[in-house]
Amino acid sequence: AQSVTQPDIHITVSEGASLELRCNYSYGATPYLFWYVQSPGQGLQLLLKYFSGDTLVQGIKGFEAEFKRSQSSFNLRKPSVHWSDAAEYFCALRGGADGLTFGKGTHLIIQP
Amino acid sequence: DTAVSQTPKYLVTQMGNDKSIKCEQNLGHDTMYWYKQDSKKFLKIMFSYNNKELIINETVPNRFSPKSPDKAHLNLHINSLELGDSAVYFCASSSGTGSGGYTFGSGTRLTVV
Numbered sequence: 001a002q003s004v005t006q007p008d009i010h011i012t013v014s015e016g017a018s019l020e021l022r023c024n025y026s027y028g029a030t031p032y033l034f035w036y037v038q039s040p041g042q043g044l045q046l047l048l049k050y051f052s053g054d055t056l057v058q059g060i061k062g063f064e065a066e067f068k069r070s071q072s073s074f075n076l077r078k079p080s081v082h083w084s085d086a087a088e089y090f091c092a093l094r095g096g097a098d099g100l101t102f103g104k105g106t107h108l109i110i111q112p
Numbered sequence: 113d114t115a116v117s118q119t120p121k122y123l124v125t126q127m128g129n130d131k132s133i134k135c136e137q138n139l140g141h142d143t144m145y146w147y148k149q150d151s152k153k154f155l156k157i158m159f160s161y162n163n164k165e166l167i168i169n170e171t172v173p174n175r176f177s178p179k180s181p182d183k184a185h186l187n188l189h190i191n192s193l194e195l196g197d198s199a200v201y202f203c204a205s206s207s208g209t210g211s212g213g214y215t216f217g218s219g220t221r222l223t224v225v
Contacts, residue, residue, distance in 0.1 A: 100214055
């Protein structure tokens with residue numbers, strides 16, 4: 001069975017500081033991996049995705065993520081966060097079957 | 113033009129009623145999905161449709177039935193609503209392999225009272 005784990009339920013970061021959100025997955029082969037962001041009362045917006053090739057992927061809004069097969073991880077990073085980055089972040093994978101399996105999300109709080 | 117649109121955005125209804133949520137996508141995608149987000153924000157896939165065929169049917173109650181009149185629409189019909197059905201329901205679509213990502217609608221917040 002495939003699964004996604006986001007170990008941090010809440011993370012608080014000061015505005016301007018760097019950010020790393022953790023994501024670990026369980027799947028027998030190389031999955032397709034995604035990061036989505038959900039602002040309060042909004043839908044999910046795709047930040048970036050990994051299918052193959054370069055393990056460091058760039059996304060929108062200054063985000064990047066690195067796929068590490070040996071650690072089964074796909075952590076999301078941003079060098080300097082802005083107050084507008086406060087939101088819920090979801091890591092997801094598409095394994096053998098269609099559709100996405102999501103992690104439980106990480107709630108990002110930005111301190112002024 | 114909204115890529116994936118859902119209606120209504122909010123739905124408040126009494127227990128036992130039957131309701132439908134509509135979804136339309138204008139991306140030309142061939143697969144559409146319904147996801148449920150519970151009160152703890154956990155997202156779980158409910159259904160997907162590819163070329164009018166159901167290809168995933170997770171363990172959801174049979175009171176939930178997806179209906180797809182064509183490739184651009186996937187409606188969700190719910191019979192005999194229960195309190196536990198209260199959640200946010202998201203429609204999504206993707207191309208064949210999902211390589212372009214999955215595009216989500218803005219969600220329908222269903223409240224059963």
